[in-house]
Amino acid sequence: MTGALGCVPRLTTTNNIDGTTMSAIIDVQHVRKAFGGLQVIDDCSIQVAQGSVTGLIGPNGAGKSTLFNIIAGALPLDSGQVWLDGEDITNRPANELFHKGLLRTFQIAHEFANMTALENLMMVPPRQSGEHLFSTWLKPRAVGREEAEVCRRALEVIDFIGLHHVRNELAGNLSGGQKKLLELGRTMMTDARIVLLDEIAAGVNRTLLGDLMRNIERLNREMGYTFLVIEHDMDMIARLCDPVIVLAQGSVMMEGSIEEIRNDKRVIEAYFGADVA
Numbered sequence: 001m002t003g004a005l006g007c008v009p010r011l012t013t014t015n016n017i018d019g020t021t022m023s024a025i026i027d028v029q030h031v032r033k034a035f036g037g038l039q040v041i042d043d044c045s046i047q048v049a050q051g052s053v054t055g056l057i058g059p060n061g062a063g064k065s066t067l068f069n070i071i072a073g074a075l076p077l078d079s080g081q082v083w084l085d086g087e088d089i090t091n092r093p094a095n096e097l098f099h100k101g102l103l104r105t106f107q108i109a110h111e112f113a114n115m116t117a118l119e120n121l122m123m124v125p126p127r128q129s130g131e132h133l134f135s136t137w138l139k140p141r142a143v144g145r146e147e148a149e150v151c152r153r154a155l156e157v158i159d160f161i162g163l164h165h166v167r168n169e170l171a172g173n174l175s176g177g178q179k180k181l182l183e184l185g186r187t188m189m190t191d192a193r194i195v196l197l198d199e200i201a202a203g204v205n206r207t208l209l210g211d212l213m214r215n216i217e218r219l220n221r222e223m224g225y226t227f228l229v230i231e232h233d234m235d236m237i238a239r240l241c242d243p244v245i246v247l248a249q250g251s252v253m254m255e256g257s258i259e260e261i262r263n264d265k266r267v268i269e270a271y272f273g274a275d276v277a
């Protein structure tokens with residue numbers, strides 16, 4: 001039975017390199033999306049294994065960001081299905097997916113420029129009772145406790161991402177790389193299960209990029225985050241991602257380890273040969 005019925009959970013597994021199977025936290029099935037006459041996503045199916053850092057690469061215009069937008073609920077698809085941990089999330093809105101632990105970061109970090117780095121983190125947790133007027137009146141102590149907890153967590157996160165020294169700076173004054181770290185930190189203020197990272201390395205200097213990669217590895221290993229990563233920086237893909245999915249003209253061209261990808265003739269022609277970023 002399929003998700004056409006809307007409420008039937010789907011059990012999907014994906015093969016590990018060692019031959020064992022692992023459940024897919026994201027399962028994209030036969031997705032199609034056109035803009036006008038341009039078929040941007042064309043019968044595309046991918047699976048992201050729970051606990052993996054999966055790379056999504058491909059030439060400019062291959063459809064990577066469009067696919068991200070569809071998975072994250074920012075763009076409706078024309079046909080096909082998207083599953084999150086066995087639940088049909090096709091065309092569900094981004095805010096609903098956020099509450100289910102599916103988060104997306106953007107190519108351009110979306111900080112609140114006039115708030116400090118710490119306040120930016122404290123803004124994130126959903127459903128704080130202090131945001132509701134009645135809660136503030138009726139349960140002021142509970143609201144105070146909750147705010148203190150959010151502040152404690154934000155301080156832990158800011159330490160984790162190495163921005164303690166700029167915690168009271170306005171976020172708008174942070175460097176591009178620091179803003180990316182802050183964006184990553186914001187995912188830690190929620191109970192994220194899967195994070196979609198969209199070109200997080202773009203414009204980040206090598207030192208901060210090292211920090212970013214270390215943080216992604218720690219979030220993956222220590223906190224069980226799954227990542228799906230769009231990236232043009234091949235060093236970052238090589239260090240972090242296994243497996244790597246290659247998208248070309250809206251469909252999956254191949255999937256494998258970075259070594260397999262680098263040695264595949266079709267990939268070299270379509271990607272490295274044509275449009276290396």
Ligand SMILES: Nc1ncnc2c1ncn2[C@@H]1O[C@H](COP(=O)(O)OP(=O)(O)OP(=O)(O)O)[C@@H](O)[C@H]1O
Pocket residue numbers: 035040058059060061062063064065066067
């Ligand atoms: N809202 C839109 N309206 C019309 N065309 C669009 C829209 N969004 C994307 N496209 C087109 O879809 C194609 C795929 O774009 P997309 O941004 O998904 O590619 P990408 O693989 O992420 O590229 P890049 O690596 O350059 O960021 C492009 O030809 C783009 O012009």
